[in-house]
Amino acid sequence: MSTDTASRTSRGPVLRTERALAPDLARGAMLLIIALANVAGVVFAGEPGLDATPEGVDRGLNLLLFDLVHARGYPVFAVMFGYGLVQLARRQDASGATPQQVRSVLLRRNLWLVVFGFAHAALLYYGDFLGAYGIVGIAMTLLLLRRGDRVHRIALVLWALAAVEVLALGVIVVITILGGTGGSAPLPSTHVDSLAATDYVAAMLDRLGEWPTHTLTVLPFVMIAWLGMWAARRRVLEEPARHRTLLTWTAILGLGMAIVGGLPAALLSAGWLHVDESTAGLTLLLHGASGMFAGPGYVAVFGLIALRATRSGPVVGALSALGQRSLSGYLMQSVAWLVLLAPFMLALGDRFGSPTVTGLVIAVAVWLATVLIARQLDRRGRPGPAEFVLRRLAYPPRA
Template sequence: MSIDTAPRTPRGPVRRAERALAPDLARGAMLLIIALANAAGVVFAGEPGLDATPEGAERGLNLLLFELVHARGYPVFAVMFGYGLVQLARRQDASGATPKQVRSVLLRRNLWLVVFGFAHATLLYYGDFLGAYGIVGIVMTLVLLRRGDRFHRIALVLWALSAVEILVIGAVVTSGLLGGSGGSVPLPSGHVDSLAAPGYLASMLARLGEWPVHTLTVLPFIIITWLGMWAARRRVLEEPARHRSLLTWTAVLGLGVAIAGGLPAALVSAGWLNADESTASLMLVLHGGSGMFAGPGYVAVFGLIAMRVTRPGPVVGALSALGRRSLSGYLFQSVAWLVLLAPFTLALGHRFGSPTATGLIIAVAVWLAAVLIAHLLDKRGQAGPAEIVLRRLTYGPRT
């Protein structure tokens, strides 16, 4: 059964540019959101990264982080992972591979992603997503890839049910705020031992215990990757003009739910709203649940932007170049956090005034460096180093 179910449209020059641009642009921009979230987490050795006693401008930074970044980066990663899996399968189909051969390629690639994830977590950063998405990719390849359109509509039903759940939790949080005891507690923040470890060996040993637990918490979000698969089957990002209405509504509703659901926790994190302990804990549940809607919301925004770009300039071109090397960009960030922010290396996050502001500035600088490197590699026609290794492991040495 073919996975290419979308009606085909004329293939003029603009159409080809759209198909190449939108997914890569989304992946490149996605890495900025991930950088901001992870840098804050490393600076404060917690999840989410949070200054519990903000002052002045830090209050506004906390609010923006909770509204736009925390628990809002990985859903973009997840949507694009599901989208990319279908793109890869489609390219294999077009090359003449049989369904069995396509399945074999995808399984090998995702098994190697699990290995990449284990190495990434052990050596660099506990909050690895590669291993979890490798496992999810194996499940999607075996269970979802060759299903028909009617089966894939289940993903839309699950998202509708999730929206109802968010509404219910939001109502409970509102009720708790209106009828609470008036107490005031900070938002719960999970301490991460590896991020506070005094030495590299101690951090690595801690990560060996943290990675399996973190990976298990990510696995249920297959619902997000499934939506990416559903969108890829319809070429939503390759042909954004044909899906303008869908992208517009997804951007408005997705980001609207994420911002509204994240607002109570954001206000508490900024010190502008008080809540008792039970309500504060439920706020974080609402914050995390609503954050999954930011994934399709952000991706839809990138699709709408790509639709208006007929001739990519240097900025869009560089972002797209990073998107085509997103695995290398993701690992590059983790190396940067270890060198720049870890307490046993340069520990720059606590050397210059506000740790929150410093962490965010470093995150943007690291992301911009990745954009520049990707652009230089693109001009030379070179893939990212991690992509080269993964491709070689998946397909074998070139003959």
């Protein structure tokens, strides 16, 4: 999640440093992708969120969601999580903290993220990522943080192997589609009981059962977070001008693979491709595997935007303010889904015609509300409420 605006060491003083624009901009914009992805799942009580019988404009919206959003938001989160871990450690190092003190702070912070994740899942939303982030953060702090370049280059090898796997899977999917006899199988989807529950207590009990399984399924994103750690060690986003070529090619190749790899599932979700059940499963597998490349792809785009933007601009300033308070922004979205969309609350998803359109409008509106709130907090020099609590828990009290 967001790095701290002020790092406190165990010896007490608060260190304030000038923040690079690109990481904060990426985190702020990333929350829009997260909102669009999550709201669809909440509206349709499934994963991925999908109108199984789209008509009219919903067909195009399904295609765009599957090609640009679904399984493409959390990789951005993961890249920025790994990046932020190195940023936090670097700020602690600059303040004079010892390696042992830095490790202690990061371990406490990630342990509390696990606690935050459990509370988030129990009270608000089953699809929590904070718990998994905390577990991965602990592992990365202990095993990777102080390693040399030779170890961190392993991440690049793993990504190269993943690219080969996606390309091979893509060829198999294309051959299967071209050689198939058609069909009418829908995209596989998993029903989420907590999102369809008719009262809060039942939803909470369902979430308590769903959260551990969901957390285990997303733990493999450690490979994505590791790439973020590699990039942070080279200050790719702090110094985007020096890494313009790398950012450009990462944006082109990363988003290119995500978009092309997601296209078969996107066409199927829109009702413009008809395949049998086994082929539908393969398209969804390709969709998920290619989605991880959207993480570095989107982040690279934000880095390139930061080259031409200034924090003093109203739009960029507001987005970067939200980026500094991304944990609060993320949790505020879950509160909004519960109040606005839960069947036992306002249940707005089914009240205005197309649930897909309604969900997307709500997602954008909620995200814009968090942008405006973050901007006001930034003008007053205040952190987000979740960042304030996490900082008080993670950092030792001032002497």
